[in-house]
Amino acid sequence: MASERPGSQIIGTGAYAPEKVLTNQDLARIVDTSDEWIRERTGITERRVARDDEAASDMAYEAARRALDAAGLTARDLDMIIVGTVTGDLPMPACAAILQRKLGATMIPAFDISAACAGFIYGLSIADKFVRTAACKRVLVVGVELLSRVLDWKDRATCVLFGDGAGAAVLGPAGDGDRGVLSTQLYTDATLVDSLCIRAGGSREPLTNEGLAENRHKVFMVGSDIFKIAVKNLTSASRSALDAAGFTPSDVTWVVPHQANLRIIAQVALRLDIPLERFVLNIERYGNTSSASIPIALDEGVRDGRIKPGDTVLMCALGAGISWGSALVRM
Ligand code: ACO
Secondary structure, three states: OEOOOOOEEEEEEEEEOOOEEEEHHHHHOOOOOOHHHHHHHHOOOEEEEOOOOOOHHHHHHHHHHHHHHHHOOOHHHOOEEEEEOOOOOOOOOOHHHHHHHHHOOOOOOEEEEOOHHHHHHHHHHHHHHHHHOOOOOOEEEEEEEOHHHHOOOOOHHHHOOEOOEEEEEEEEEOOOOOOEEEEEEEEEOHHHHHHEEEOOOOOOOOOOHHHHHOOOOOEEEOHHHHHHHHHHHHHHHHHHHHHHHOOOHHHOOEEEEOOOOHHHHHHHHHHHOOOHHHEOOOHHHHOEOHHHHHHHHHHHHHHOOOOOOOOEEEEEEEEHHHEEEEEEEEO
């Protein structure tokens, strides 16, 4: 998946987070947990929760509109819409199809990627291929997750970790310079498929009253299994993205990692020998927003001026599947 020179470039970013804030103290009133435990083990202080009348496509729409504005485009300029999500509006059809209608885009391909927290990186990689080959000129990539609807609010081991939100990027053809997507790396290893999943509600185990009573339609995770593999795989994927483009960690201006756990990020920083100060972090305020976490952090970094044109940005994410990936981009 290496690239000699960029074929596509990020030309606009946007993000959206619901207004309602749920603090660690709020959670301590719902389950047996504490602000201290959550902050020490994860780095999270608060997260956002969508309104009852808000669906994933509503959040995706807000992020997409901001990304299109930043790119100076309208939805009618798009050639493709890719949405990374595991919490789309409906099991069928794709959230991307609903987003296409809300945006008023033309009859372009619109589809979802199911790669959990790695959904945005998968989408970015696919979009890059379409733009690089000139099959598409402008592709909208969205990461959106409304995890509060699929959390077991009685399970303290998972419900404290996640938040709702959306982030988006528009890709267009790379210019003559060296700005653009330099390399992307994608992986899946299903060995740990049962350590992070939603057990019921699919074709293997359709919903039953018993399943509903046991919350088998909610997120289930053996966190310690995922923690270890996350540190290892995020580090190796990051190295692969750098190697493929002929870069080293010292060439990286900013790392925009998936925000699942501050301790995972700190371990990856140590192993890559990149100081934590060069990581764009917002896990404290949003928790783990799965596929939305990288594009939300990327947009924050761009809008507050930390990430500047020409900066080299490394992104890496891992989630259920286990699916993971990385991307190296010159902004
Ligand atoms: N409050 C208080 N205590 C808790 C809580 C809580 N919210 N949750 C668990 N505990 C307790 C456990 O019961 C356990 O108690 P015990 O020792 O008496 O049995 C103790 O804390 C330690 O539990 P661990 O699970 O071992 O804690 P750990 O240090 O591993 O942290 C965590 C848990 C934060 C989930 C961590 O394992 C993690 O971040 N894992 C990776 C998550 C991730 O990256 N997921 C991938 C993306 S998500 C996606 O794809 C949708």
